[in-house]
Structures are given as structure tokens and as C-alpha cells.
Amino acid sequence: MEENLVDNKEAPKLRLLLLDDEPDIINALKRLLHKDYVIIAFNDGNEALNYLSGNDIDLIMSDIRMPKIDGITFLIKSRQLQPDAVRLLLSGYNDTDLTIQAINDGGIFNYTRKPWNNEALKSVLSKASEHYLSHGQTKRISEKNAKANAILAKLNQSLEVKVTQRTEALLAIQQKLQMALSTQNDLLLDALDMMSATIEYRTGLSTGHNKRIATQCKFVAKEFGLKDGDCHKIYLCALLHEIGTVGLSDEVLSSRTLTNKAGSALSEHPIIGAEIVGRVKRFAPLTANILHQNENYNGTGFPNRLTGDEIPIGSRIIRVVKDFDYLIAGKSNNKKMSIANAHIWMNEQEGIWYDKKILNAFSEIFNNRDYKDEHMEYCVGLDDLKPGAKLLEDLVLNNGNVMLKAGQEINEAMLEKLRVYEKNHNTKMTLFIA
Numbered sequence: 001m002e003e004n005l006v007d008n009k010e011a012p013k014l015r016l017l018l019l020d021d022e023p024d025i026i027n028a029l030k031r032l033l034h035k036d037y038v039i040i041a042f043n044d045g046n047e048a049l050n051y052l053s054g055n056d057i058d059l060i061m062s063d064i065r066m067p068k069i070d071g072i073t074f075l076i077k078s079r080q081l082q083p084d085a086v087r088l089l090l091s092g093y094n095d096t097d098l099t100i101q102a103i104n105d106g107g108i109f110n111y112t113r114k115p116w117n118n119e120a121l122k123s124v125l126s127k128a129s130e131h132y133l134s135h136g137q138t139k140r141i142s143e144k145n146a147k148a149n150a151i152l153a154k155l156n157q158s159l160e161v162k163v164t165q166r167t168e169a170l171l172a173i174q175q176k177l178q179m180a181l182s183t184q185n186d187l188l189l190d191a192l193d194m195m196s197a198t199i200e201y202r203t204g205l206s207t208g209h210n211k212r213i214a215t216q217c218k219f220v221a222k223e224f225g226l227k228d229g230d231c232h233k234i235y236l237c238a239l240l241h242e243i244g245t246v247g248l249s250d251e252v253l254s255s256r257t258l259t260n261k262a263g264s265a266l267s268e269h270p271i272i273g274a275e276i277v278g279r280v281k282r283f284a285p286l287t288a289n290i291l292h293q294n295e296n297y298n299g300t301g302f303p304n305r306l307t308g309d310e311i312p313i314g315s316r317i318i319r320v321v322k323d324f325d326y327l328i329a330g331k332s333n334n335k336k337m338s339i340a341n342a343h344i345w346m347n348e349q350e351g352i353w354y355d356k357k358i359l360n361a362f363s364e365i366f367n368n369r370d371y372k373d374e375h376m377e378y379c380v381g382l383d384d385l386k387p388g389a390k391l392l393e394d395l396v397l398n399n400g401n402v403m404l405k406a407g408q409e410i411n412e413a414m415l416e417k418l419r420v421y422e423k424n425h426n427t428k429m430t431l432f433i434a
Helices: 023-033 045-052 071-081 096-106 118-203 209-224 228-239 243-247 250-254 266-278 281-291 313-329 339-348 356-367 412-425
Strands: 002-004 014-019 037-042 059-063 086-091 108-113 378-381 402-404 430-433
Touching: 014 023, 014 045, 014 118, 023 037, 023 118, 037 045, 045 059, 045 071, 059 071, 059 118, 071 086, 086 118, 108 118, 118 209, 118 228, 118 243, 209 228, 209 313, 209 356, 228 281, 228 313, 243 266, 266 281, 281 313, 313 339, 313 356, 313 378, 313 430, 339 356, 339 378, 402 412
Parallel strands: 014 037, 014 059, 059 086, 086 108
Antiparallel strands: 002 037, 378 430
8 A cells, every 4th residue: 555645734635545456557646646635545456445444535546457356346345435435437448338337336426548638537536526525515514404403403302391391380370370360259259249148138138139130230231232341340230239228227228219319318328339339449440330320311310410321331220120129029118019010110211210221121131031041030920920930039028927938839829829918918929030
């Protein structure tokens, strides 16, 4: 083996391995190429293969006909040892078939015939060098991209893990917040129920009275076309619409009628109620509906003599629902009306006390079975009461005695006794069922 290393401060030379069994040819090639390449030369193919197995080579140029190992076999094996090296062939004019085989099996980049033209050979090697450098650059870029992609994949995997962990943490926080919010809402509802029970206890109204009024108000608001949030707001207002009665005396409460003159003690309860509710910042938006619940549609009500749409929509709804309830089942009402007569009487007050649109929506919820299917408590007279119905509230007579207890199921015998009582006492009974 002969090796010629020439320093080049401008750029490193490519390493060119030459193989030919004729020393004269090797020497001629070295003289021609030593300035441009680092030459490693062999006359024996096996020695060249041993070298290739342990050293990197950029270019390989081999003769095709050699005694120990032919050029085709050498190039095929060299390709296995140095797949990135560019291979070239030196062939005689009579070696056409072997040259074709070498091109097909040995992965030959180009070939030169003997005897060669020096400039032509240099040109072939120059192109082979460009190909090698280009291929090497492409390979380096590919390897660099592969490494970058591997790093990116690792980062992505790490990011996915972090995102998953963060998502799980956020979900856990969200669940805690939802639980806290649910608990807060439950406490709020419990507080409202307690306030409603306090009102019922103070006024002597039956258990569930305020919730019945509130539920009916919510469905009237829904029938009227209000948004869910506004319907819920009106429900809360109706639930607390009589909270001001806690500031009234027993004597004033016992004087309750359908309306009370402005300036009377009983007429003040909406003002008291609005002040109480307004002290709780979260309930402040409810005050207007509570304050104006006794305004008349024609402007003759109180406390501010508002007229028409000046009256908050919630106040107009509460006014219709609570007055209807008083007419058919008011505790202090000794002249209770039948459900049908109550509707007729209230329709006569259309445009005076009540908003026609609210009256229509209120009538609709009693004729629309969909609302009744949502567990809304509604009232029936004896004409509409059927055996099998279950009472939701005690049936209390005008003298204060309980005739039937909540939860009792009406049978035919009970229904007949109720009809006899109505006839003998010239009154109308209203029962609340779901």
C-alpha cells in the first residue's frame, strides 16, 4: 500500500483509493492526481478490502481485470464496506459486458476507458467529487434533521406529558370549583327555603305556599318568552315577595284583603321587603320586582303609581299570580271564588290592575299540560278533582280546622263529602295537587 498525504490549508482533500494490478498504471495515476486528492493505492484487491474495512474512503477507482480478485467483485464488496464512497471503473475497450455488469452490480458512478485522457479523467473525478460532497451534505442535513426531529419528538412527548398533567390538574381544580359552587348554591337555596318558611310561619300560610307562587311565576315568565336567567330571577323574587311581612304586627296581618289602600300598614310590606332584600348585595337585583308588586297597570297602585310597562315585568307577574291565589285559596278570604270565576273576575280587571299579556300567559299555563308535567303545583276545584289525586297541601276550612291532610289520596267517598260541604256552607273549595 502506498499513501500520499498532501496538506491543503484551503480545504481538506478527498481520499481516493486506487486499485490496479499494474504498478505502472498506479504510478501514472498518482502523478496525475496527487495534487488534488489524498491517494491510497493498492495492487492487490484483498489488501484494498482489508484497508476499507477499517478506514474511511471518499472515492474508489478500480481496474476491472485483475488476477486475484476482479474489479466487479471488489467494487461489490467495497460497496458493502463503504456504502457512501463514490465508485469509478477503469476498463479496457474490450470490457463492455463487464463494464455493464459493474455498473449494475457494483453501483458505479462513472467509468473511464484505458488508455485514458488525463483531462477527461480529471473531469470524471471532479464530477464524482461534487457528487460525493453533495451527497455528503445531503446526508449530513438529513442526519441533522433526523436528530432535530428526534429532539422535537422528545420535546413534543414531554410537552404532551406536561399538557396532560396540566389538563388533569385543571380538571381537578374545575371539579373542586364546581363542587364548591354546587355547595354554595345548595346553601343559598337552603337559605332561601328557610326565609320562605319564616315568611309562611309569620303569616300563617300553609307550608309550600311561597314555593307554589314562585313556581307558577317562573312558568308564566317562561310562557311570556323571557330568558331562563330572567325566569329564575322572577322565581327568587316571588319566593321572597312577602318577606316584608315579618315587620308587621299580627293585627295588621289579619286584616289582609286583595288590596290595601296606599298608606295603610299592610301596604308597606313591599317597601320593607325591598329594603331587607337590598341589604344583601347578591339579592339587590331582586328589589325592584318586590317593591312594585302592588302597582296597578293603570297607574293607581303603590308605592310609586307606575303605569303599564313602567312596572317591572316580574312585579306584573307576581301581582297576577298572588292575587289569583288569594281569590281561590286566601287564608283570610271568606269569599273564595271558584277557579273559573277567579279567572273571569281578573280578566275584568284587565288594563286596570293587570297586564293583559300576563293574564293570557297565566291562563295558558293552566291549560298547557306540559307545565303540569314539570311537577308544578296547580289548583283544581271539586268539578275537576278526580279520585286518585294526591293532596300537596292541607285542606283548611274557613274556621281553621284541617279537613284533609297533605299526602292524602282522594277517593270517591271523600269527594262526595267535599261536595256536600260546599253546598251546605255556600263556599268553594280549592285543592292543590301536582
